[in-house]
Amino acid sequence: MDASTGVDLGRMADAVLQPGFVGKEPPTWLRRRLAEGLGGVVLFARNVVDRDQVAELTAALRAEKPDVIVAIDEEAGDVTRIDAHTGSPWPGNLALGAIDDPALTREIAGHIGRDLAAVGITFDYAPDADVNNDPNNPVIGSRAFGAEPERVARHTAAWIAGLQGAGVAACAKHFPGHGNTSVDSHLDVPLIKAGRADLDAVELVPFRAAITAGVQAVMSAHMRVPALDPDFPATLSYKIMTELLRGELGFDGLIVTDGIEMRAISGRYGLAHATVLALAAGADAICVGGDHADEETAVMLRDAIVAAVRSGELPEERLADAAARVARLAAWSVAAPKIARDPRANEIGLSAARRALRITAPDATFPLAGAPYVIEFQPQLNMAIAPETPWGLMAPLSELAPATSGATLASEEGLPAALHASVGSPLVLVVRDPHRYPWMTDALNASLAVRPDAVVVEMGVPADPRGEVHIATFGATAAAGRAVAELLVGHRFA
Known part of the structure; x- marks a missing residue:
């Protein structure tokens, strides 16, 4: 590939970032950055008042960049952003796994997709595809469909089918599996001690199902899995992100990192260096903004990516591939048919909660x-x-x-x-x-x-x-x- 101009490198670097921001409407810096090529944004509970306000917010984002990816972490269980102020009207994954009716899981995910699409959200960091096989897990727990790999796999596939059928891209997380640990990656680096045979029999089963189901994205986990890579956590591991997920499992969609500012990664590598390492390992999009939701962080990461390409630390071809995958997801999101929200949705969720x-x-x-x-x-x-x-x-x-x-x-x-x-x-x-x-x-x-x-x-x-x-x-x-x-x-x- 011919060397790109600085402007092109900057646009590609912007394209792979999914920053958060503070406020109920887009700040001036975010509008400007979108016009300059920022690929996406992620919404948090702090950005949400109600559905009408979110719809106005996403319309303002699209006024700057029509195909912007608008992401949210809406598991619609205990982890909700749209309903953070009232609590989710849906049973979470563990309840759906307990009912064990994949058709119901698909139906509910479809309603969630309709709800998100109606307010202009195109990318959901869900479902959680982890097998919660450590009951002391402090960060997964009821977010998982259960502790049995096949149960988790069938509901992961059903959730993806429902959400994407409503026109919202799904994201299976946290690859290669965050269930078998008692450490929270928001705070420290979890360690998965399982050998490769056990990983194949447990952790990887739902992700294989997700890929078969056509999931648009997979989110990496900030955890060490020595059986797969003794040196780097998964988010920064070429062996895990590229050789395993891309090569062995055959995933061809978007790979997005978990929040790059989480201490499991940023505490050891720093935000900028971790971003570059994640892209080099095979990630296509960088989620940031839980605690660093400002222009300075977004500019720092863009500049670090550009500098890494110019120094040879990050191959330009890898950055171009990542930016292309972001563009492909954006195009899918624009083209995907949307379905109107069902006014009976809350009653459907309550009925399912009764069944659980x-x-x-x-x-x-x-x-x-x-x-x-x-x-x-x-x-x-x-x-x-x-x-x-x-x-x-x-x-x-x-x-x-x-x-x-x-x-x-x-x-x-x-x-x-x-x-x-x-x-x-x-x-x-x-x-x-x-x-x-x-x-x-x-x-x-x-x-x-x-x-x-x-x-x-x-x-x-x-x-x-x-x-x-x-x-x-x-x-x-x-x-x-x-x-x-x-x-x-x-x-x-x-």
């Missing part, structure tokens, strides 16, 4: 005998979840039974007072992954010792059922909360 409920006491009778007292045990939330995302039972129960009362506890402190206040009322104990939090397990046991009649509602990954009546929702979405609240108060629905 699992009660360990088959003879349990509802409604509860009176307005409940609710104790919600608040864990430290997964960093992938927008902090403003509501969860729990207090709000939906209060809507259906206005006399509901209760307490939210982040430790055992305050538990005696809460238990005392519950006397005379049905008690509902709401937990989320107590097997991962010793204090929560202790508090739950202490509560049941005093009130063995309490109903335990698990809104995370179910482990050992506790109590005489245990209800698992397989996620903490608004739909899950409403479904179990209806059950507890005997609400009748059509």
Whole structure:
């Protein structure tokens, strides 16, 4: 290839970036950069007020660049951006895996795609294709369809078919599989110790299914997998991104990095160097902007890419290939037929959440005998979840039974007072992954010792059922909360 001009290199470098930004409308710098060739942007909860506002925002982006890729991390489970302020109206992946009806998964993903397309979003960093085979995983958990490779694979394929059938590009993540670790890559570098045979039998199964299903994109994981590459984390590994994903698995779509500013990568390599290494390894698009959502970061990364090409560290052919793959995804997104949003969508999501409920006491009778007292045990939330995302039972129960009362506890402190206040009322104990939090397990046991009649509602990954009546929702979405609240108060629905 002939040496490109500086302008061409700059446009190609801009094309592979997917930065975030602050605000409910595009800032001046972002509009300018789009006009100069920026390939995409990613929206976070901080950019969302409601659907009408998001539609106006994406229209403003398209006024600068008609084929801009507008991405979002909308798993429509506990990880939601569109519904971060209200909670998702859909059951999450773990609930769908528990129901194990791929046709339902495809239908729900189709409705999610319609919803995103209606507000101008073209690229969804979903579905999560990880096999959550470590129950102590702090970052995947209920985001996965389960712990069984084949179950995860069939629902991954169904989710992709539904979303892309609605005209929104899907992205299977986090390659080559983030389920078998107890470390959060937002904070440190996870290590997958499995050998190649185990990876083939577990982690890679859903990704093979995703590729067969025609997924438009795959997101890399910031983790070390020594069986595949003893030297570099997956995002920066040529052996994993190019030799395995491109070569052996035959994936020909877009490879996008997980947030390049996450400490598992940026803490060791720095933002600029990690960006260059990721592109050289085979990534085509760089997601950035969780904590670095500004023009200075975007310019720094563009300039670092250009400098790396000029120095020979990053082959120009590799950059040109990456930019071409971004353009191809953009063209697919523009051409893909869009389907109008179904006004019945929220009811469909709630109906599915009802199907996911699992009660360990088959003879349990509802409604509860009176307005409940609710104790919600608040864990430290997964960093992938927008902090403003509501969860729990207090709000939906209060809507259906206005006399509901209760307490939210982040430790055992305050538990005696809460238990005392519950006397005379049905008690509902709401937990989320107590097997991962010793204090929560202790508090739950202490509560049941005093009130063995309490109903335990698990809104995370179910482990050992506790109590005489245990209800698992397989996620903490608004739909899950409403479904179990209806059950507890005997609400009748059509």
